[in-house]
Amino acid sequence: MTGLRRPPWWLAWLLGGTAAAAGYSLLPYAWPAVLISSLVTVGSCAVMVVGAHRRHRAQRGAWLIFVAGVGTWFAGDLVYATQQLSGRVVPFPSWADGFYLGAYPLLMIALFLLTRRRGPIWSGNLIDSAIVAISVGIAYWTFVIEPIVVDTGVSPLTRATTAGYPTMGVLLCALLVPMLLRRGPRTAGMWLLTVGGVVILAGNVVYTLLPDAMYAYGSYVYAGYLFAYVCWSAAAAHPAQATAIAEEEESLGWSRLLVLTASMLLVPAILLVQGERGGEQMSWLAVGIGSMALFVLVVTRMSGYIKRVHSQARRLHDLAMRDDLTGLPNRRAFEEEAIRGVAAGPCRLVMIDLAGFKHVNDRLGRAAGDQALAAVAGLLRGSLREGDAVARMGADEFAVLVLDTRAGEGETVVARLVDLLRRPVVSGEHELLLNARLGVADSEHCGAVPVPELVRRADTARYAAKAAGSQLMIYTAELDESADAAAQLGADLRHSLDDGDFRVVYQPIVELTTTRFEAVEALVRWHHPVRGFVSPVDFIPVAEDNGLIVELGEFVMRTSCHKFAGWRRDLGAAAPSYISVNVSARQLREPEFPDVVAAILAECGLEPAALLVEVTETALFGGGTAVHAVETLHRTGVRIALDDFGTGHSSLGLLRTVPVDVLKVDKSFVDEITEGGGRAVIVDALIHVSKGLGLRAVAEGVETAEQAAYLRELGYEYAQGYFFGKPVPEPDFTPRALVVDQA
Template identity: 40%
Template sequence: MSTFSRLRRDPVLLALCGFTLLGCLLFVLLDGRTIDQVRVYWAAQVPLDAALAYGGWRLRQLAHVRFRRFWTMISFAGACFTAGDSFQTLSVLLAPGTPSLSGGAVQTVLFTVGMSSNVVACLIFPQGLHTLREKFVFWLDATTVLAGGGVVAWCFAVNPVAGAGDSRVNDSVTAALVLVATFSATKVALVQAPPMRRIAAWPMVSAAMVQGVATFLPGDFQTLDHPYVFVIRLAPSLLIALGPWIQQVIVRSGEAHQPVQRRPYSLLPYGMIAVTFVVFFLMLPERTSSQMYGATIGVVVITCLVAGRQLVAFHDNALLISRLDRAMDELRVRASVDSLTGLANRAHFGELTQRCDTGGALLLIDLDDFKTTNDTMGHLAGDELLVAVAHRLREAVRDGDVVSRLGGDEFAVLLPGADQAGAGRVGEEILRRLAEPIEVQQHIIVSRASIGVTRVTPGDDPQSLLSNADIAMYEAKRRGKGMWVAYTEQMGARIGAEAVLIRELATALEEDQFTLVYQPIVRLADERLTGVEALIRWNHPTRGLVSPVEFIPVAERTGQIVAIGRWALREACRQAAVWRAELPGAEPLTVGVNVAGRQLRDAALVGDVAAALSGNGLPPGCLSIEVTETAVLDDEESHAAMLALRELGVRLALDDFGTAASSLGLLLTCPVTTLKLDRSFVESITTVGRQSAVATAVSQMAAALEFSSVAEGIETAEQRDLLRDLGYRYGQGYYWSRPVPPSRITELRAAGRATAAVA
């Protein structure tokens, strides 16, 4: 239930409002009977005052301990109002005299004491002020309001504006107290942690304002000839009584006090000054020396207070400007410096490079295998390593050189005036220093880096320079990492050609430019066709037939191999299903499809394989997924994909077996069914003893582990015979056939054997 809903249903609030409406109705019904109206007025005050006293006392028990003194004084004020108005009610009932809404001496004293209690409660309440300056400004504002109230009281007491009379003395005191109470209550409503929510504070503030307005009402509003005069006079009592009860509803609902943003200035003192000067000028036409003496002193005091407040404001402005200047300087530094390493950032490095009018060299430095450190030791360790690298880079360069962190583990160095030889020396020094062990979180790390170097001439575009250095840096990584490489135009041309190739690959699938050819795999015992390996070809519209050696590595680097491999998988399964349908009674033909490492790490691969099999009605045993050893080496995602593929029932073959460093370990962990001996061990197997020994070992391991063994690259009958004698069950190579279109495989199957295609 919302706060407003609770307030609308609270019985006490409804009773207070209902009782006040009843009094207003009686004022109207008793129009013309002034004495009875005055009796109702004073009688109606008492329960409203009692509600203020009791509500404040209840809040003293319910509210937080820091608010108890405040609510105690509010309750005391309500008790004073109750006692004074009760005495005045008895007076008008027992001895009515002349009807008047101004209380007697007892009521005036008790009202003054109660209002003073309210004012003191508001003024001594903790304002959330912490510094001496904040406290000084607050009390300067408070003194200004108090002095203004004193001037108003003096003007009304000594030189009444609306005519002489004893009631004006009471009204002057009332006006001064009301103005001060308005200021004090408003201050409490605006502090950061107020004793009451705004919805409860503003009725009490409004009560003081209405009381002040009623004091200054001219003419008919000061006579008792109209019922609305009583309504206006009674309204403040209702408003001030509502505040504590509204706050009780909020406290009982469990809603915490909402902090209020406190402004660095307040308009209330300036409003009080305006009121003071207005009243001062109103009394000038009938001024006397005694009147002017007190009023002038008050105005002078207020003027001095205002001057002091302005001095504080001027000082604040000066401090603000000073802080703003410092903040701007700090922002300028932050805008040009990397926050982690303190080096120049990318934007600042670009500016310095553009302003380099002497020429020189630019080095782009990328840490090798930094991701491994981040993944195994955490980002904090990675940050510590970057800070250490930044320190070593500063030590490795010359005075006047600019070191920058471009982002991540990428750094750049600007060497003004350096030639390529000088840049090479700096690059060597950087590599030497980075190769020294670094202690990171009690671990010793030996970092390496690949560096690309490019020449800088005046007027060069910084982005172009970084692009050239980036090309050289990746060339260094391609050559083995841990070295520096200078950029050449040939590198740029190659990268440009590769960029064109990447764009064309993106449209090759859409335009159906790829095709598959198939190389037979035969059983060595009888040389019958038992399987094929699907090999992709790119029929480029302008270049003609593009070798896989040219576009497959590019596709793997860019991730385009995933979409290309998905197409090849679907097409190979489709063609296998066609062959199966052509000769339903023939020996099943196994189709091998190459899958790259990037594809193995694709979460959709297993689903793609399952969809290709089911969509073409192809048994899983007719499909062989061929992967290289490096694709599954120490890769959990790839290993999980291999297990999932094996569960589908497809065959798994390790292609180019024997060329990686951990082949034996893979045989124990990878769920393969076939080993394909790499062609490099076959080409000289009849003349080189070591190759024959390796081929023999692979065959024996395959037999022991119950794997199928396939020898690739067989081109002669002598190689065929030797490999068959070594125990290889299957062979593949130009001796039987080059990769051919699907129609040729159909012919070979119909003939029942693989026809030799090599002279």
């Protein structure tokens, strides 16, 4: 039958040997039974030798000791069989007892070498074994061994031999208990070794403590010994190492703790039992010495455990106070260091933010971002003096504590940091410009404030630097006032969004040759019930910063698309061709933004080409999610415009890598075209770039007929500005004549 596979040879030996041991237990003690036991024993030794040679060469010495132990036991079996089956009276003690007692140490040494955990010999495992051995030993001594030893009616050799069996049982018990209580997974070899040891211990207990059961069921006990040999040899033949899987040296599980507790309580229990009997034959010396030894072992065990707990506590404290990625102290550790630094004298606290870090993660992946952070950490660590401190406070935020040990030193270190972070950082194969923003708070100028407040003030200065587009900002009280004003403005924004205080107005985009209204741009206006009119220049940056721009931008897009759909329905061919809506960088970073736009278009019944989305160069320059959103929109048919072109990064490569349909020339360039002196050269260049790339160019901010005429002469076809119409809620699309002649 080809479907059946032969079992591995170690399993075949285990099954066959177990069957032979079971058969032995059913036979009367005679030469056939001796033959079976001899074959099983010799076979076990042979399997151990072969297994150690083939699979466990690193443990060969321990297995050879095992073979010697089993062979010594086998020699005792042969001596006993010869004496018993020859009809002679078997003396006690005999040479067989010598072989049996000589085999125990060899077997226990082999078991210890094969099953002990790697590490110092004098470990928690060995101490636990000693505790169990002494406790069980005191019980054995009191109830079994001492009555034998003090019996002067027999010879010393007989007493020594009789006491040797329970003594070996005590030692074997001490070896097996930690094996049984070991935590974690066990290999098959470990299980086989443990089972064999437990069977031998059970046979020893029956032989020592239950002589009547031994007389009645001795064949089963001897069969158990054969089964133990088979288990041990199968462990040698098994491909898995019999060595214990690594475990924490001082581990104390509940089962082990229970056994140790029971061992400690065994001594007082013995005293109670002996006290009830009168205590006349009590060996106080043995109990006293054993109790003192137990006390020393338990103290040693607990001291090792306490040492391990302290070591783990130190490691946990270090992990809790250190950043894994950079190896720098974290926020908690830095604040503790800053408390000591501020108390020692004047110092400067610098908060650093890497404004370009998100773009690195988006474009190059998180691994490159991690390398960049580690590189910045190394630069900061290497730039500081002894006594200064640096820490990673968050994702891309760092903090530096600079001690002003002498006048002017703090300023020098801060200046060095500014210069250092202005340079590109090497991350793998890339050189990255991370645009660091630094905020500085001076402890001397800030007065006696807590360190968390000092950190907050440095953070306030950093936010101000970011808002102002500068690299460094020193904290002043005015910054708090500005931050409070921005926070209040943000709260008012939230309320006005809920109350409907925002309005959408529309500014026409005209065709210069015919002055026909080609399109409209949707713009948002805010009339606060208390503040009155609030300029977009004031509230848009705040909305960008607190995230409300996402909700506000969706409101503008939905409102304007509904309005445009109404114009189409009411005006027909006289309606504008499309509507243009500004979209912020924050909106583009929202993963669901393309879906939001698609849902609004479907809700209004507009085709994608009816919408033009205006984005800034800065929003796209970093790549990543923003560019992906623009590409997704463009694939659906939505048109894309680069707004305020020329005022941001102005990368012409952006026009090749990002799908763009319309280029909007910023008002600052249009203002200068009629002033002469070559000021129109940029506007002239941009129209050629647009036509060369097949883009539509729209000039913004046209306020005079002279500007409109000049733009038309340069080749511009579309423009917008106050000259053609101010942003109003209801534009008048009635055709009217506008003078667009060259001045």
